[in-house]
Amino acid sequence: MASHTQLGLIIFEFSRKSQTKLSTQKLHSFVTKSKLARDPFFATQLVRFYALNDDLVSARKLFDVFPERSVFLWNSVIRAFAKAHQFSTAFSLFSQMLSSATRPDNFTYACLARGCSESFDTEGLRCIHGIAIVSGLGFDQICGSAIVKAYSKAGLTFEASKLFLSIPDPDVALWNAMISGYGCSGFWDKGVNLFNLMQHRGHVPNCYTMVALTTCLIDPSSLLIARSVHGFCLKINLDTHAYVGCALVNLYSRCRCIASACSVYNTISGPDLVACSSLITGYSRCGNHKEALYLFNEMRMSGKKPDCVLVAIVLGSCAELSDSVYGKEVHGYVIRLGLEFDIKVCSALIDMYSKCGVLDYAMNLFAGIPEKNIVSFNSVILGLGLHGFASSAFEKFTEMLEMGLKPDEVTFAALLSTCCHSGLLNEGQEIFERMKSEFGVEPQTEHYVYVVKLMGMAGKLEEAFEFVMSLRKPIDSGILGALLSYCEVHENTQLAEVVAENILENGEERRSVYKVMLSNVYARYGRWDDVERLRDGITESSEGKLPGISWF
């Protein structure tokens, strides 16, 4: 017969490695009969095991009757509830702990900080940090890394870096937390600098570091650094690590470099749902929708079950392809999986059906949503607008406001798109103004593009040009490109040249596209020398090819 300790360790190892949910019933009856649960170490492991198997009732039952509650047992039960997002129970347990004989330790605060972060409780987080300081744990590495991470996730990067800098000789986990913190706050350069600094201070980056570093790099402008990060991972043999591999797939897909994303994916042994989802998302993001659907199908065949977000992305690909046949198939699959009532899935279905021209399906789905939210309203407004039902789209907008929902940037993009589809210049300009003044939503590139399109469609090119030039520099090439396309439509060569010049000054990586647009304008007027000059420029340039750089 195994000793309590041995059995506890076996369960601990088992719960760490177990990939499948197991019945806790048999274990529970065995444990009760053998009175093993009286062993403090064993009890702690059992609580963790129950939690891993989503059996919080048994975890709580065991905890409640256990006489000697060690700090490990307290932490395990608090962690179990916090991880299950039952934050009020986790915090009430902490409150009970404070009045017990057991003092919270660094792990307790680390766990609570994470709980605050996941429940978006910034005040609670500050409070936990304060209590940790009072308890003499203000410079603790474990507590510190959790609080740094939580502050960063709450957008309080200053607080996070202040805490990080105050801790003498931070360990690798703390460096990782701060690199990731900078990454999730958009300070990619600070994250990369910290990565270099940690090595300078003699710390060896691990898999967590590399994952954290990839989160700093978010768009195609980071491709050169992304390649270096990949090279570094290859050098330290971490490129095939499950999480690092996934992070690299995501990184390359954010950089719109789907070929590299694909080649990293192919090196991952036994890609899991996250790896698969990452590549499907990458395909979808890069406009390779057919590949996205193909991989989704393969994933389904292999028995992996997608989650709501992946289903929504795949439906987005169906919408882009106007493939209502496959979209309906996915709809059926969604029903079989029991995901049809998820608001994200439902909104994606509305979007898919309306983009595939089946508006009545979309409207029926919308009508059936019991608790409509901003996402579902945005989808239906966009759908109505696409089909030219501008007044119905605006009615939905009013309905949404009456329900007390706050419109976001997507709502206004949908309304402006509606105006474009119906050629409603005045209404478009009016909603654009209200967006800023009444609702405090800051316009983004796509909103400006819609306004330019509205003016362009109405032939008001000079007005559109003035509008564009009044924007903060540098002006996004997408906005200038929209104006250029209407210069082409209205055959305004003079303005087209000025606009094109502005675009080319931006050093825009898609400059070939704009050069072709300008050359089309020249061609219309028979300016063949200019056409040839531009076309030569396109073939001579080395766009798309990137020189390699290396950190080693």
Added chain:
DNA sequence: TTAGGGTTAG
């Protein structure tokens, strides 16, 4: 005498 923090996507 063991355990607990810090990972990945949309």
